[in-house]
Amino acid sequence: MKRAALEGVRVLDIATVIAAPWAAGIMADFGAEVIKVEMPGRGDTSRNLGPLKDGVSIRWPALGRNKKSITLDFHYEEGKKVFLELVKKCDVVIENFKTGTLDKWGIGVDVMRQVNPDIIVTHVTGYGQTGPNKNLAGLGMPLQAFSGMTYLCGYPDRPPVQGPPMPLADYVAGLYAVIGTMMALYHRDFLKGKAQEIDVSLYEGLFRMEESFVAQLDILGINKERTPVSSGASCPIGIFKTGDNQWMTLVCSTNPVFDHLCDAMERPDWLPKYAKAKDRLADPTPIMDAVTKWIGEQTWEEVKAKCDKAGVPVCKVMSMKDIFEDPQYAARNDILEVPCEEFGTIKMPGIFPVLTETPGEVKWAGPKLGSYNEDVYKNILGMTDEEIAGLKERKII
Ligand SMILES: CC(C)(COP(=O)(O)OP(=O)(O)OC[C@H]1O[C@@H](n2cnc3c(N)ncnc32)[C@H](O)[C@@H]1OP(=O)(O)O)[C@@H](O)C(=O)NCCC(=O)NCCS
Numbered sequence: 001m002k003r004a005a006l007e008g009v010r011v012l013d014i015a016t017v018i019a020a021p022w023a024a025g026i027m028a029d030f031g032a033e034v035i036k037v038e039m040p041g042r043g044d045t046s047r048n049l050g051p052l053k054d055g056v057s058i059r060w061p062a063l064g065r066n067k068k069s070i071t072l073d074f075h076y077e078e079g080k081k082v083f084l085e086l087v088k089k090c091d092v093v094i095e096n097f098k099t100g101t102l103d104k105w106g107i108g109v110d111v112m113r114q115v116n117p118d119i120i121v122t123h124v125t126g127y128g129q130t131g132p133n134k135n136l137a138g139l140g141m142p143l144q145a146f147s148g149m150t151y152l153c154g155y156p157d158r159p160p161v162q163g164p165p166m167p168l169a170d171y172v173a174g175l176y177a178v179i180g181t182m183m184a185l186y187h188r189d190f191l192k193g194k195a196q197e198i199d200v201s202l203y204e205g206l207f208r209m210e211e212s213f214v215a216q217l218d219i220l221g222i223n224k225e226r227t228p229v230s231s232g233a234s235c236p237i238g239i240f241k242t243g244d245n246q247w248m249t250l251v252c253s254t255n256p257v258f259d260h261l262c263d264a265m266e267r268p269d270w271l272p273k274y275a276k277a278k279d280r281l282a283d284p285t286p287i288m289d290a291v292t293k294w295i296g297e298q299t300w301e302e303v304k305a306k307c308d309k310a311g312v313p314v315c316k317v318m319s320m321k322d323i324f325e326d327p328q329y330a331a332r333n334d335i336l337e338v339p340c341e342e343f344g345t346i347k348m349p350g351i352f353p354v355l356t357e358t359p360g361e362v363k364w365a366g367p368k369l370g371s372y373n374e375d376v377y378k379n380i381l382g383m384t385d386e387e388i389a390g391l392k393e394r395k396i397i
Pocket of ligand 1 (some may be wrong): 016017018019020037038040041073074075096097098103124125128136137138139140170202338
């Protein structure tokens, strides 16, 4: 039997909400053993995040998938001792308490290092571990604003909008947390380097994607204002309405794609003047008007057939219902139906990226709070039934 890509990596996920636990979840998808530590009695906030069905979160099954939930309260001295015992047995700790909280509790990185010098610690915070904002609380939406991204979303003559109606900063930070953790594991285990900390903020992942606007202010002196699509770089570009009232997107990011569009639209006359992006961008209105009219006079299927044949990338603006019915999603197993105690089964996004030799697997949906206490405390820490019962009685687990 093939081994999972991350077999043998044990992660202690002491994080809450979305960003950092989501990062640990991605590692769990690829076979890392992720032990999720939660507050006794109440668990991770994400267990209660809406949307809800009959008061039960429908997000938790995907957010908590493949993890082993245990309970442990860090406020108690005994809880801290148990935490350090777990640190001894793990490769990685992923945490997202405010900067300084673990130190305040006496279980910061220095203390973890005393019991396990090889422990890799991944921190996710609003603003990072340094700088004047380091101690501030952070959530995705305000940190997206700090990243500059909210300023850019919407129409120039209207108030800014969030953009996608979801905490994008959290998910992007989660990806950076995985990237950083994987690099630290490679550096520690393959290059035999020192174990290190990974300092992820909620804003820097988004800011990293704004590279063209950084250059725009620096080199051109232009403070990028909001636009509904990424105009200024490509022409034509937009979200267009077809003759049968479907929304679709089209962009010619490269000159060959524009060449193909001229084929699809039977407009070879455009090529002498507009073959180069800089010439199209200097005079975008005639092209944008003609493309809008061309699309508006045909059905979506007609536009798609012509564009597919010519090699112009287009797509209908898909709703979740469209996605559920789409053969591409189906062929790639992009939606999984997973057994789940609360709802019988529940659909969730599949596992990405697709690894050809060791694809990930959803073994179970988000587990019940503390359902792996016995497994972890007995099998990993070697505790007896009496010791576990005692911790439970004293509300430490
Ligand atoms: C999310 C956030 C705003 C919450 O802030 P907060 O709860 O006020 O403060 P801390 O981060 O210091 O966390 C301490 C709290 O963790 C909770 N907690 C969670 N798991 C715990 C555990 N196993 N043991 C003890 N306390 C635990 C307790 O409620 C504790 O508060 P208390 O000591 O007052 O009882 C903050 O953690 C933060 O900014 N995190 C970084 C950014 C981030 O990841 N945000 C979420 C993005 S999805």
